[in-house]
Amino acid sequence: MSDPTSGSLVTTSPAEQPGLVADSAPAGIGAPQDKRDKPRGLLGDAWYDLRHKPLFWISAGFIALFVLIAAFPFLFTTGSPTESIGGGLSRSLEGPSGSAWFGTDIQGRDIFARVIYGARASIIVAVSATLGTILLGASVGVLAGFRGGWIDALLSRLADVFFGIPFVLGAIVILFSLNPRGAGSNEWKIMGLVILALVMLTWPVAMRIMRSSVLAAKQADYVVAARALGASNSRIIFKHLIPNCLAPVLVYATILVGAYIGAEATLSFLGVGLQSPVVSWGVMISDSQQYIRVAPYWLLFPSAFLVVAVLSFVMLGEAVREALDPKLR
């Protein structure tokens, strides 16, 4: 999933797919019928559903573990991610052993410690980029869908412009122009730029999802009723539209975190994303490619962590989608 913009195709039903007649039938996001006496909202219903799914608990468990690793890496390893074991190159490229579980890299650094510390950069980038994408995309989407008219036309064309640039290509151009090679820059600046690039190229997807649900919900009876009762625009948006249109964006956000972890690694691998001395899975995989014949474990362990992390978020997204989309029951 190195291209987050393609993630939308799983989450949206054909009627919601961008580019089609936007005002087509509502995509089944209405309130699901209750099976029990106590009324539950859409989210309450989804939570009731989720609690009974093993897929949800497995993926949530993995995600909790990764968050714990990212927050407190020192709980999991006593090694240092940046210093060589023994202080020199004496233990360069050793296979997995009792003292270095995943082996050591070319500079004699403990791969296990690096993999553990690498979780932090990957997860910070993925989560902040997702928050940024959803906030930006959803607000523009609500605005475009609710206002309609020339504002909608203008914002939709603007989204089309960013959507028209192929993802990996656009990210490379953005990162390479804003952060040329050899320009000494600090860790936080590079991470900020990677987040910026991801948000810039993906927000149109969130915008389109939100816009089409708002367009469908705007015609609903409860909105018409609220307006008839004299509710203001802001009340309609915040009390009625947003809660009812959140589901598809929420599902997209979950899958997007996984996609962004993969995308960050891809960009680091291409040499335009995070760079040493930042420790991340993508940087490690990128470093290891020259030595794949002598030290395949150097490639395998960070890749395995990367794949499991992406997989957890994709599985969580799957579980959330099944819980939120009544049509799939």
Next chain:
Amino acid sequence: MGRYVLRRLLQLIPVFFGATLLIYWLVWAVPGDPFAGKCGERACPDSYVQFMTEKYHLDDPWPLQYVYYMGHLLTGDFGQTFGGRDISEIIAQAYPNTLKLALVALIIEAVIGLTAGVLTGLRRNGFLDNLVLVSTLFLLAIPTFVSGFLLQFILGTQLKIINPTVSGDAPFHELIVPGFVLGSISMAYVARLTRTSIAENSRSDYVRTAVAKGLPQRRVVGVHLLRNSLIPVITFLGTDLGSLMGGAIVTEGIFSINGIGREVYRAIVTKESATVVGIVVVLVMVYLLMNLLVDLLYAALDPRIRYE
């Protein structure tokens, strides 16, 4: 329909100019000497600097440069690299390889994805169904560069079944593994989309009617069910072909395929700004036109969809 096509084409124009303007600004307007390192170890001779400045209007503000550039482009002149090579020649040389790779990837993902999707959609909740669901999740989670590396290492370096790298003119049989890598993620989408679509439609009235009429299973599935279920899948494949033709920077890089993705990456790294913009313009155009085509295809395949 005609009015819809016209409106969509008109909408394409601002999007095309917006996207190319954005890229142009990113590539050319960055601070820094555009001639740094262009002439080897020594500084560029004044005459060369003067010539290039004039040629690319580097003294003018960048919006004006963009206008000049697009003016040339619309007459078919892509400009030249700093070394004096025609950019259109680079594109003409690299693009066929990218197209071949995209085609191979599309065929592989369509064949495997559709087969898996149809089989599991017809028999839900069996062993095969769960196996396919789990493997599609895995396919979705493995980034292209990881699967590319692993397959190259295992099949190419260890088992020596394939060449680890693809030769210059990229013959089809060497593109099978790279195509598989490139199409692997979309393959998972195709399988899931087909499965959902078949599962949804197999409960529909027209399928029940067909079964009640006593039609053989083969005809019910092959004619009634498949035709209706494949509409979303075909549009997905169309969109995907659009993005595949945008060049596979990662896959082409790993397997050293001389395609457009590798060319553009090289151009970005060596700061060949004119080449980057030229290639991006072509890719954006292809991408936008493919998306338009897919939308029209959707209406052609499914008469229930009407564009106003």
